[in-house]
Amino acid sequence: xxxxxxxxxxxxxxxxxxxxxxxxxxxxxxxxxxxxxxxxxxxxxxxxxxxxxxxxxxxxxxxxxxxxxxxxxxxxxxxxxxxxxxxxxxxxxxxxxxxxxxxxxxxxxxxxxxxxxxxxxxxxxxxxxxxxxxxxxxxxxxxxxxxxxxxxxxxxxxxxxxxxxxxxxxxxxxxxxxxxxxxxxxxxxxxxxxxxxxxxxxxxxxxxxxxxxxxxxxxxxxxxxxxxxxxxxxxxxxxxxxxxxxxxxxxxxxxxxxxxxxxxxxxxxxxxxxxxxxxxxxxxxxxxxxxxxxxxxxx
Amino acid sequence: xxxxxxxxxxxxxxxxxxxxxxxxxxxxxxxxxxxxxxxxxxxxxxxxxxxxxxxxxxxxxxxxxxxxxxxxxxxxxxxxxxxxxxxxxxxxxxxxxxxxxxxxxxxxxxxxxxxxxxxxxxxxxxxxxxxxxxxxxxxxxxxxxxxxxxxxxxxxxxxxxxxxxxxxxxxxxxxxxxxxxxxxxxxxxxxxxxxxxxxxxxxxxxxxxxxxxxxxxxxxxxxxxxxxxxxxxxxxxxxxxxxxxxxxxxxxxxxxxxxxxxxxxxxxxxxxxxxxxxxxxxxxxxxxxxxxxxxxxxxxxxxxxxxxxxxxxxxxx
Amino acid sequence: xxxxxxxxxxxxxxxxxxxxxxxxxxxxxxxxxxxxxxxxxxxxxxxxxxxxxxxxxxxxxxxxxxxxxxxxxxxxxxxxxxxxxxxxxxxxxxxxxxxxxxxxxxxxxxxxxxxxxxxxxxxxxxxxxxxxxxxxxxxxxxxxxxxxxxxxxxxxxxxxxxxxxxxxxxxxxxxxxxxxxxxxxxxxxxxxxxxxxxxxxxxxxxxxxxxxxxxxxxxxxxxxxxxxxxxxxxxxxxxxxxxxxxxxxxxxxxxxxxxxxxxxxxxxxxxxxxxxxxxxxxxxxxxxxxxxxxxxxxxxxxxxxxxxxxxxxxxxxxxxxxxxxxxxx
Ligand SMILES: Nc1ncnc2c1ncn2[C@@H]1O[C@H](COP(=O)(O)OP(=O)(O)OP(=O)(O)O)[C@@H](O)[C@H]1O
Ligand SMILES: [Mg+2]
Numbered sequence: 011x012x013x014x015x016x017x018x019x020x021x022x023x024x025x026x027x028x029x030x031x032x033x034x035x036x037x038x039x040x041x042x043x044x045x046x047x048x049x050x051x052x053x054x055x056x057x058x059x060x061x062x063x064x065x066x067x068x069x070x071x072x073x074x075x076x077x078x079x080x081x082x083x084x085x086x087x088x089x090x091x092x093x094x095x096x097x098x099x100x101x102x103x104x105x106x107x108x109x110x111x112x113x114x115x116x117x118x119x120x121x122x123x124x125x126x127x128x129x130x131x132x133x134x135x136x137x138x139x140x141x142x143x144x145x146x147x148x149x150x151x152x153x154x155x156x157x158x159x160x161x162x163x164x165x166x167x168x169x170x171x172x173x174x175x176x177x178x179x180x181x182x183x184x185x186x187x188x189x190x191x192x193x194x195x196x197x198x199x200x201x202x203x204x205x206x207x208x209x210x211x212x213x214x215x216x217x218x219x220x221x222x223x224x225x226x227x228x229x230x231x232x233x234x235x236x237x238x239x240x241x242x243x244x245x246x247x248x249x250x251x252x253x254x255x256x257x258x259x260x261x262x263x264x265x266x267x268x269x270x271x272x273x274x275x276x277x278x279x280x281x282x283x284x285x286x287x288x289x290x291x292x293x294x295x296x297x298x299x300x301x302x303x304x305x306x307x308x309x
Numbered sequence: 310x311x312x313x314x315x316x317x318x319x320x321x322x323x324x325x326x327x328x329x330x331x332x333x334x335x336x337x338x339x340x341x342x343x344x345x346x347x348x349x350x351x352x353x354x355x356x357x358x359x360x361x362x363x364x365x366x367x368x369x370x371x372x373x374x375x376x377x378x379x380x381x382x383x384x385x386x387x388x389x390x391x392x393x394x395x396x397x398x399x400x401x402x403x404x405x406x407x408x409x410x411x412x413x414x415x416x417x418x419x420x421x422x423x424x425x426x427x428x429x430x431x432x433x434x435x436x437x438x439x440x441x442x443x444x445x446x447x448x449x450x451x452x453x454x455x456x457x458x459x460x461x462x463x464x465x466x467x468x469x470x471x472x473x474x475x476x477x478x479x480x481x482x483x484x485x486x487x488x489x490x491x492x493x494x495x496x497x498x499x500x501x502x503x504x505x506x507x508x509x510x511x512x513x514x515x516x517x518x519x520x521x522x523x524x525x526x527x528x529x530x531x532x533x534x535x536x537x538x539x540x541x542x543x544x545x546x547x548x549x550x551x552x553x554x555x556x557x558x559x560x561x562x563x564x565x566x567x568x569x570x571x572x573x574x575x576x577x578x579x580x581x582x583x584x585x586x587x588x589x590x591x592x593x594x595x596x597x598x599x600x601x602x603x604x605x606x607x608x609x610x611x612x613x614x615x616x617x618x619x620x621x622x623x624x625x626x
Numbered sequence: 627x628x629x630x631x632x633x634x635x636x637x638x639x640x641x642x643x644x645x646x647x648x649x650x651x652x653x654x655x656x657x658x659x660x661x662x663x664x665x666x667x668x669x670x671x672x673x674x675x676x677x678x679x680x681x682x683x684x685x686x687x688x689x690x691x692x693x694x695x696x697x698x699x700x701x702x703x704x705x706x707x708x709x710x711x712x713x714x715x716x717x718x719x720x721x722x723x724x725x726x727x728x729x730x731x732x733x734x735x736x737x738x739x740x741x742x743x744x745x746x747x748x749x750x751x752x753x754x755x756x757x758x759x760x761x762x763x764x765x766x767x768x769x770x771x772x773x774x775x776x777x778x779x780x781x782x783x784x785x786x787x788x789x790x791x792x793x794x795x796x797x798x799x800x801x802x803x804x805x806x807x808x809x810x811x812x813x814x815x816x817x818x819x820x821x822x823x824x825x826x827x828x829x830x831x832x833x834x835x836x837x838x839x840x841x842x843x844x845x846x847x848x849x850x851x852x853x854x855x856x857x858x859x860x861x862x863x864x865x866x867x868x869x870x871x872x873x874x875x876x877x878x879x880x881x882x883x884x885x886x887x888x889x890x891x892x893x894x895x896x897x898x899x900x901x902x903x904x905x906x907x908x909x910x911x912x913x914x915x916x917x918x919x920x921x922x923x924x925x926x927x928x929x930x931x932x933x934x935x936x937x938x939x940x941x942x943x944x945x946x947x948x949x950x951x952x953x954x955x
Contacts (some may be wrong), residue, residue, distance in 0.1 A: 145320075149327035153598065154605045156564030157582075158331070161598045164586050165335045241452045245568055248454050249583055264455050271458055272466045282455035289450030297446070525685055526731040530745045530796065531718030534710075541733050621735050621780045 045298030052291025060107040067101035071258040080274045093266055093277050103284055105258040109170060110288055113243030114236040116174050121181035122232045128182075129189025129228075130220050134197055134212065144190060147183040155180045156242065163251040173252040177243060181235070188231045192224045230303040234296025237289035244285050260285050313617060317610055328602045329381065332595050333374050339591045381599070387592035391585065396596035400578070404600065406476065407577030409488075410566055413496030415558045418503035423543075423550060425504070426511025431538055433516060441508065448505035453565050457498045457572030464494060474574035491575075499569040503557035510553040514546035548620040555612025563601045629660020632804060632836050633682070638696030640674075640681045642907075643689065649907040651677040653860035654696070656934055659836050661803065664827070666847035666868070667840040668883070669857035670904060675840035676726070678857070679808045682838075683723060684713055701803075719749045722797035724826075726809035728789035732781040738792045739777025742799060749800040764795040768825050787818035794822070798829050805830060807839045811846060823850050844887050848872065856880050859904055859915035862934055866941035876937055876948040879916050914946075922950050 059066060068089075069075075075096035083091045090099040132143030153161075162176035196202060197220065205215050244261030246252040253259035260281040267278030352360075361367055365376060380386075386396040429441040465473040476491050518524075519542050527537045567579030574580065578597055585594035617623050640652040652674045659665050667675050680686045681693055684705060698705040701720070705713065717723075725731040732741055742764070743757035752760070758777065765773035768791045781789055790810065797805050807826065811819040827850055830837050839850055847854050847868060854871050856864040856879065864877040875881045882900035902919035905911060913928035914920070920927070927946060937948040945951055 145323075149323045152324040152328035152606050153331060153602045154560060154563035156560065156567065157598050157601055160567070160582065160586070161332070161335055161594065164591075164594060165339050237450050241450065245452060245454055248452075248568070249571060250587055261452075264452070264458065268458060271462050275462050278455070278458050282452065282459070285452050285455065286447065286450045289452075290447055293446045293450055522725065522727065522730045523733050525680070525687075526723070526725060526793070527733070528685055529683055529717055529723040531714055531716075531748060532744070533714060541736070545733070545735055622782060 043298065045294045046302075049291050049293070049295025049298060052287060053295060056107050056288050056291065057111065059104055060111050063104040063108060066104045067098070069098040069101045071097065071101040071105040072256045073097060073101075080270060080277070082274065083276050090280060091274070091276055093263070094270060099277070099280055102258040102263060103260070103280060106260045106263060106281065106284070107288070109247075109253055109257070109259045110240050110244060110285070112170070113173065113177065114240045114288070114292060117177035117181050118185075118232045118236055118239060120178045121185045122228060124182055125185025125187075125189050126221065126224060126228055129186045130193050130216055130224055132186070133190035133193035134216055134220055136194070136197065140190060140194070144187065147186055155184075159242070160246060160249075160251065163246055168251055168254045170253055170257075173243065173246060176246075177239065181239075184235070185228065185232065189224055189228050192227045193220055196220055196223055226303045227300075230296065230299035232296075233292060233299050236296060237292035240285060240289045240292065310617065314614065317613060321606060321610065324606050325603065328606065329378060329599060330374065332599045332602070333377055335598075336377075336591065336595055337370065337373075339595075386596045386599075389585070389590055389593040389596075391588045391590045391593065396593055397600075399581075399593070400596055400600045403576065403578045403581045403597075404604070406575070407566060407570070407579065410492065410495055410499060410570065410575055410577055411558065411561055413492045414498075414500035414503070414561055414566065414569075415554075417496055417500035418507055418557065418561070419554060421500070422504040422507025422554075423511050425508040426550075427515055427538065427543060429508065429512045430515030430519060430542075438512075441512075445505040445508050448501045451501065452568070453498050453502065454568040454572050456501065457495070457569055460494050460498060461572070474572070476576055491573075495569045495573040495575050498572075499561060499566050502565055503554075503561050506557055507550065507554055511546060511550050514549040515542055518542050518545040548616050548623075551619060552612060552616050555608065555615070559605050559608045559612075563605055629663045629836075632659050632661045632663070632701065633838075634658040634697075634699040635678075635682070636697045636699070638678070638681060638698065639694045640677050640686055640691055641694050642691045647908040650860055650910055651691070651907050652681060653907075653910060654931075655857070655861050657855050657862050657865060659804065659838055662830075662834045662836050663853060664830070664837045664839065664851045666851035666854040667838060667857055667862075668842060668844065668847055668854060670842060670883075672904065672907070673857045674860040674907075675842075675857055676808050679723065679806045679838065679840055682806060683717055683721060685717075685723075718745055718802070719800050720802050721804045721806065722800065722802040724790070724793050724797050724805065724807040724810045727813050728793050729781055729784075729786055731793060732789055734781055737778055737780060738784065738789075742777070742792065742796050745796050746799045760799060761795065764799055765791065767829065768795055769821075787814050787822065790814060790818075790822055791825075794826055794829075798833075798835070801833050802835060804836045804838065807837060809841055810839065812841060812843065819846070820849075826850070844883060856883065859910060860907065861915070861931075861944065862942075863916070863944040864942065865934065870941060874952050876941065876943040876951050877916075877945045878920050878922055878951045881951055882919070914944075922947055 068087075075092060075098075077096065078085075078088065078092050079094060079096040081088045081092040081096075083089075085091055088098050088100070090103065092098055093102070128143060131139070133140045159176045159180045162179055163173055166172035166175060202215060202219050205219055210218070243252065244259065244264070247259045247261035248265045250265075253262055255262060263281035264278045264285075267274070267276075267281075270277055365373060368376075384397055386400070388394065389396050389399060392399065425441050425445070429438045432438050461473050464471045471494050472491050474491075474495075476488060515538075524537060524542065527541055528534075532540075563578075566575075566577065567582060569575065570577050570579035571583045578601060582594055582597050584590070585597065635655060635657050638652055638655045639650065642649040642651055655674070655678060657665075657667075667678065669675055677686060677691070682698055682700075682705070684693070686693065693706060696706070700716070705716070708716070732738060736744075739758055739761055740754075742761035743754055746752055746757035746760050747754060750757075750760075761777055762773045765776060770776055770788070770791055776784065776788065776792075781792075784792070790813075794810070805826075810826070811822055814822065823846065826837070829835075837850075839846070841847060851868055854866065854868045855862045856871075856877065858879050864871070864875065864880050866876070871880065872884070875884060882898075885898040886900050888897060900919065905915055905918070911917060911928070913930060914923075914932050917923050917927050924947070932944045932946050934942050934944040937943045943951070
């Protein structure tokens with residue numbers, strides 16, 4: 011439920027007292043629109059910062075100013091101060107947004123594509139193939155996800171590319187599972203049955219009906235994970251895997267500031283706030299989209 | 310129920326095999342040749358080859374896997390490079406320390422999460438509801454490793470209320486109260502994200518149930534609003550909440566707690582993983598990962614069973 | 627047979643607010659029920675029967691619904707002026723309710739025995755064991771075979787008829803003075819319907835409980851009620867003793883209802899379905915709500931809504947031309 015009638019509905023939602031609509035329904039419709047608006051605005055703002063990083067940054071993010079180490083916020087010439095090595099915080103934050111966005115988007119996009127294919131082919135047939143795919147995911151990925159990512163990142167070694175690979179691997183099972191659940195609902199829908207009755211082949215149905223209709227809910231689900239990816243990806247860099255110095259990264263920057271936490275808390279605090287803001291943006295956006303687009307979500 | 314249990318136990322085998330295969334693959338992929346570790350880089354090619362043969366490193370991968378598995382099953386988990394001690398006892402020791410933290414964090418998450426979720430559902434669409442939702446979104450977006458730092462800065466450095474980290478004070482009393490004091494901050498920080506997730510799930514499950522007709526019937530019986538919500542609506546939402554809580558606790562022990570242990574120097578599994586990553590101690594790290602996985606899988610089993618026990622609709626078939 | 631007055635509803639209005647406007651589900655209803663009296667409330671789907679029933683117990687969900695006007699006098703007190711706590715003490719104790727879809731009105735994860743016991747313990751202050759014993763006794767009266775087994779079952783393991791017996795047992799256990807049965811038999815098949823109606827009748831007779839039975843089934847009314855009120859578009863349009871209603875209806879809507887159902891007195895005559903639809907509750911006309919469908923309408927009927935007036939001794943009609951209403955029969 012929780013959607014308004016004039017919205018495009020990718021999958022006929024399971025009815026459930028949506029008739030008695032009234033106030034709550036109207037309000038929550040408004041709420042998911044608000045969430046989407048707020049979330050999209052935040053994410054767009056960060057994207058803009060990432061694109062314009064060369065113009066926003068007063069300095070090269072790695073440029074060291076030995077005399078101006080640990081300047082506070084508002085120091086002339088350094089709007090947001092400097093870190094231990096005297097690098098400009100504003101420049102590093104601006105450039106750091108690029109890696110955070112990459113971490114949020116790239117693994118989800120790749121894992122989403124793989125999951126979409128695996129999930130729709132697996133679940134379309136139902137029965138054995140569905141069980142096989144789902145149980146297979148359970149078996150191979152019995153490892154707790156966070157640990158798996160860390161173990162893979164540790165094995166592959168540091169670097170942005172390896173970090174993206176490890177996050178992608180971790181994301182494949184949930185994306186596959188979600189697609190399979192959505193497809194399981196879709197394949198029972200009348201328009202799929204109609205297509206089947208009119209003699210369409212399975213492959214046609216999958217490509218013309220199942221896949222296009224799964225994209226929206228799967229995308230909504232992926233968006234709702236993006237916030238956690240920002241937090242978690244920065245966390246891997248924070249513990250020393252993932253992004254390596256001197257490249258600017260928010261997780262790394264938090265770690266850099268740990269030693270001077272009592273003297274100059276802004277060095278750790280600012281990149282933390284940046285992570286919270288971007289992650290919250292994705293979470294608002296994802297929650298709203300899921301309310302609107304995901305047939306598995308009821309409330 | 311018994312049949313279900315038997316099935317579920319049987320299913321443990323492939324899951325654990327799969328997980329161990331993943332860990333084994335990681336060992337194989339890990340950079341560095343074990344022969345280098347044993348003989349040094351300067352050994353002659355012939356000697357190296359002899360040793361490879363001796364340790365069966367030329368065998369096909371699956372043979373090596375089952376040999377490795379055999380060792381694991383016998384409790385031979387290798388030796389930590391950094392600490393020069395067998396991995397398994399080390400891991401066990403750390404496990405209980407992590408469980409202590411997880412217990413604290415889990416308790417916090419359940420109390421706060423369920424409480425907030427129920428209140429939000431009862432006051433649906435009110436200001437309180439929106440506030441709870443807002444706080445939960447921000448809690449979800451908050452990196453534990455950063456929040457830990459903020460807490461330390463506030464409550465330890467600035468206010469001096471709580472110790473900055475570790476599990477016990479170096480000097481003075483070694484009482485349990487001391488441990489408790491050390492547990493507060495890491496417990497709260499580690500419990501915050503699961504609390505936010507539990508709150509959302511609890512809210513959704515409560516609302517789902519509160520829409521149903523029997524709520525009207527309960528009020529028609531003359532039950533107080535309190536009894537309607539706590540004795541019936543919450544009881545009906547419980548299976549869903551337990552399911553999600555179990556999952557969250559699983560992630561907590563093995564994920565969120567990791568960052569928190571690092572920040573607060575809590576000497577558990579996570580801190581140990583961190584040290585082994587930093588020290589490139591692969592046997593130790595993979596031992597920790599394997600052990601955590603076993604715990605994770607068993608915990609999932611426990612949750613599944615519990616879900617059945619408290620849900621008569623599922624229990625019946 | 628004269629009854630002392632137990633419940634009087636005056637000018638009750640319960641409106642629902644939604645995006646589509648205000649739905650005046652109950653829009654100025656008037657009626658009364660005497661002690662121990664069995665009264666039927668009949669009307670088409672959507673005429674506001676359930677909302678009336680729920681309004682009496684103040685159980686309409688707010689939002690979207692709200693009682694905007696009127697009085698509900700019960701045992702001399704206006705229920706609408708009571709505090710929530712005072713109202714709670716009336717529910718289940720003085721006035722009980724039985725619902726249309728019994729299976730969905732029971733807690734799905736509570737054993738039905740505990741469901742009954744909960745009410746008994748709450749209102750009689752007994753402990754759980756005594757309450758269960760009382761539940762067993764009630765089920766025996768309701769002729770439930772092996773009541774102890776039934777009490778240990780969950781609702782999803784029982785049939786609809788059995789669930790309804792559980793709800794009735796719950797309603798009666800506290801010996802209330804009024805039971806509101808909202809379509810208590812509509813979801814059940816005919817044989818079960820009959821047996822439930824019979825036991826409900828017997829049990830309430832024994833303890834002198836009044837019953838308000840809402841239904842869209844004329845035969846149910848005839849079987850179970852001594853008086854009947856016909857409801858249309860949120861108001862009572864006719865109110866009289868059951869036998870009088872069937873002999874000589876005095877509102878064209880009642881006539882339409884009677885013509886649309888098969889009945890023994892009319893064997894051989896064709897069924898005449900009523901034409902048209904009731905007005906949307908969001909758009910009630912200023913005049914008589916039945917105007918658009920009425921066979922005897924006149925221009926004057928459109929001017930203002932005809933009030934429910936006594937048109938003959940002991941019977942009321944909201945038609946300006948009650949004498950002509952029956953002419954269509
Ligand atoms: N939750 C609600 N939200 C909005 N409108 C409602 C709600 N409940 C009832 N209504 C309105 O009240 C009108 C009367 O409903 P009610 O359930 O009382 O009818 P009824 O006579 O009991 O019909 P039925 O025989 O189908 O049970 C409905 O047409 C609807 O417009
Ligand atoms: Mg009804």
